[in-house]
Amino acid sequence: MPTIHELTIPVLTHGLGVLSGYLDKAEAHAAARGLDPAELVGARLAPDMLPLSGQIQRASDTAxxxxxxxxxxxxxxxxxxxxxxxxxxxxxxxxxxxxGGVGREPFDGAEARSIELRFGKFQASYSGADYVTRFMLPNFFFHVTTAHGILRHQGVEVGKLDYLGRFD
Structure with missing residues (x-):
């Protein structure tokens, strides 16, 4: 069974690396096509969804x-x-x-730690292990995936292999 450290730091680091690669591709796309990069920063999939900037910010905040x-x-x-x-x-x-500055030791006992969440009307209580698998990872990857969709919708050449990232 992976430790909470193994389920968080390497996974979040990998996903953030994917987002960094997306931003490189977005910059190159804008330069190659003479687009204002601000159009990409403010692009959305739907009017009631956060723009690309908000997706990156929420992925960062979640991590x-x-x-x-x-x-x-x-x-x-x-x-x-x-x-x-x-x-x-x-x-x-x-x-x-x-x-990168968080070692393994601070995660000792994290699987059993009680995590209480309150966001407006949303309230939940999780063990650390359930929090990671039932809230943190799905929430983090929702924002990574949405950033992917926004960029793809804007014509930036990102695909599944970009989303999966490096395999080493």
Missing amino acids: KASVARLTGLAAPSFPDSETTLAELKERVARTLAFL
């Missing part, structure tokens, strides 16, 4: 906050003020730096 909830460490706070692809890429890099 940081989840590790904090599971370990008791303080997560860095980033304002949701990114308006360029470069700023979004920097946010991903800062999130990766935070995750």
Whole structure:
């Protein structure tokens, strides 16, 4: 059975790496076609969904906050003020730096830690293990997948292998 550390840090790091690669492709796409990159940053799949910037911000927030909830460490706070692809890429890099600084020890006992969530009307209580598998990972990958869909819909050449990322 994988540890909570193994289910979080490497998985979140991988997914954030995928997002960083998407941002590189978005930048290249905009440059090659003479598009304003701000159009990609603000692109949405539907009017009531967050734009690309919001998807990247929520993936970052999910990664940081989840590790904090599971370990008791303080997560860095980033304002949701990114308006360029470069700023979004920097946010991903800062999130990766935070995750890279968290070792295995803070996760000791995390599988049994009680995690309480309250978002507006949503309330849930999980063990650490259930939180990771039933909330954190689905939520994180919802935002990664939605970022993929937005970019694909905007004509950026991203595909399944980009989503899956490196296999090493």
